[in-house]
Amino acid sequence: MIVETKSYSLYDNKILSGEFIMLNDDNKKICLEQIGQSINYCNEILREFCGKEISIKYSIISSMDFNAKCSLLENGIYSIEILSEVFEKTFDILNTLLYEKNSQFYSIISYGEENYNKVKANKYLDIMHAISTRLIIFHELGHIFNGHLDYYQAHKTDKGLSFYMDSSRNNLPPLESQILEMDADAFAATRLVGQLTFPANIDRLNGEILDLIKGEMHTLILLIVSSCLSFSIMGLGRKREPGDYLNSKYLPLRTRQDYYVRCTLNAFRMLNRTLIDKVNAELLDIKFYREVLYNIEQYVNLYFQEALGIPQKQMDSSNNKNELDEKLLSHADYLEEFWTREMRIKLLPFSYFDLAL
Numbered sequence: 001m002i003v004e005t006k007s008y009s010l011y012d013n014k015i016l017s018g019e020f021i022m023l024n025d026d027n028k029k030i031c032l033e034q035i036g037q038s039i040n041y042c043n044e045i046l047r048e049f050c051g052k053e054i055s056i057k058y059s060i061i062s063s064m065d066f067n068a069k070c071s072l073l074e075n076g077i078y079s080i081e082i083l084s085e086v087f088e089k090t091f092d093i094l095n096t097l098l099y100e101k102n103s104q105f106y107s108i109i110s111y112g113e114e115n116y117n118k119v120k121a122n123k124y125l126d127i128m129h130a131i132s133t134r135l136i137i138f139h140e141l142g143h144i145f146n147g148h149l150d151y152y153q154a155h156k157t158d159k160g161l162s163f164y165m166d167s168s169r170n171n172l173p174p175l176e177s178q179i180l181e182m183d184a185d186a187f188a189a190t191r192l193v194g195q196l197t198f199p200a201n202i203d204r205l206n207g208e209i210l211d212l213i214k215g216e217m218h219t220l221i222l223l224i225v226s227s228c229l230s231f232s233i234m235g236l237g238r239k240r241e242p243g244d245y246l247n248s249k250y251l252p253l254r255t256r257q258d259y260y261v262r263c264t265l266n267a268f269r270m271l272n273r274t275l276i277d278k279v280n281a282e283l284l285d286i287k288f289y290r291e292v293l294y295n296i297e298q299y300v301n302l303y304f305q306e307a308l309g310i311p312q313k314q315m316d317s318s319n320n321k322n323e324l325d326e327k328l329l330s331h332a333d334y335l336e337e338f339w340t341r342e343m344r345i346k347l348l349p350f351s352y353f354d355l356a357l
C-alpha cells in the first residue's frame with residue numbers, strides 16, 4: 001500500500017515574510033498535487049479493497065461560498081473544488097505562528113524542543129499545511145468514497161447538480177445530514193493517521209532533517225494541532241448564538257471538532273497497538289485535548305484579531321463553549337448509535353468502502 005506523503009514546499013524563505021501571500025501559479029500547482037495525491041491515496045486503498053478506482057475531477061477556485069465542495073455531476077463523474085483561500089489562509093496563519101517569537105508554539109509542535117530552529121520550523125510549516133488542507137480534502141473525499149453523494153442523489157427531489165455542502169439545497173433530514181458530516185470527518189481522521197504515522201513516512205522526514213519527528217506520538221500531536229487550525233479557520237471561536245442542534249443540518253463546530261479528535265485517537269490506537277502501553281496515557285485521552293485545544297485555537301484567534309482586525313469578543317476561544325456541554329457531547333454519542341443502528345445499512349449500497357461499524 002502506498003501511504004507516504006510527499007514533501008513539498010510552498011515558498012522559499014517563508015518564515016518572517018510578514019505579508020499575506022496569494023497562491024501564485026507554481027504554488028497552485030503544488031496545492032493541486034495535494035488534492036491529486038489525496039485522491040490517489042484513497043484510490044490505492046480502494047484498489048486493494050476491491051480492485052477498482054473512481055475518477056474524480058478536482059480544482060482550486062478563487063471564489064465560492066464554501067471552503068470546499070464536492071459534487072456528483074450529471075455525467076456520473078465526481079468533482080471536488082477547494083477554495084484557494086483555504087491554502088492561503090492556512091499558510092499565512094502557520095507562517096505567523098511559527099515565527100521565532102512564538103517560542104511556546106514552536107515548543108509544542110517540535111515535541112519539546114527548547115531552542116528555535118528555523119530550518120525545522122519551515123519544515124513543520126509544510127507538514128502542518130499539508131495536514132490542515134488534507135483534512136478538508138479528505139473530508140470531501142469521504143463524502144464521495146463513503147457513498148454520501150450517491151445516497152443524497154438517490155433521495156433528492158430536485159434535478160441537476162447535487163452540491164452537498166449547500167445546506168439550502170440539502171434536503172436530507174437533519175440527523176442524517178449531521179451523521180454524514182461526522183462520517184466524512186471520521187474518514188479524514190483515519191486517512192490522516194494512516195499517512196502520518198506510517199513508519200516509512202517518519203523515516204523519510206527524518207532523512208530530510210535529522211530528529212525532525214520524534215516518533216508516532218509526535219505525529220499525533222502535529223495532526224491534532226493542525227486539525228485544530230482547520231476547525232479554527234472554519235470558525236470555532238467566532239461568536240454565534242446557540243442554535244437548535246436537533247434541527248440543524250450541521251453539528252456545532254466545537255462538538256464536531258471534539259468528535260473528530262476522538263476519531264483521530266481511535267484510529268491512532270488501532271494503527272499503533274504496539275505503542276499504546278508505552279506512551280503517556282494522557283496524550284491519548286480526549287479529556288486532555290478538551291483542555292488544551294482552547295489554547296491552540298487561541299493562537300489562530302489572535303491571528304484573526306491582529307492580522308485581520310476582528311474584535312476579540314467576536315473571535316475568542318471563550319465563545320461557544322456551550323458546544324462542548326454534556327448535552328451536545330451526548331448528542332454526538334447518540335448520532336454514533338444512530339449510525340450503527342440505521343444509517344450504516346442505508347449507506348452501504350452506495351459506499352465504495354466497507355463502512356465502519
Ligand SMILES: [Zn+2]
Nearest residue numbers: 139143181184
Ligand atoms: Zn461535509
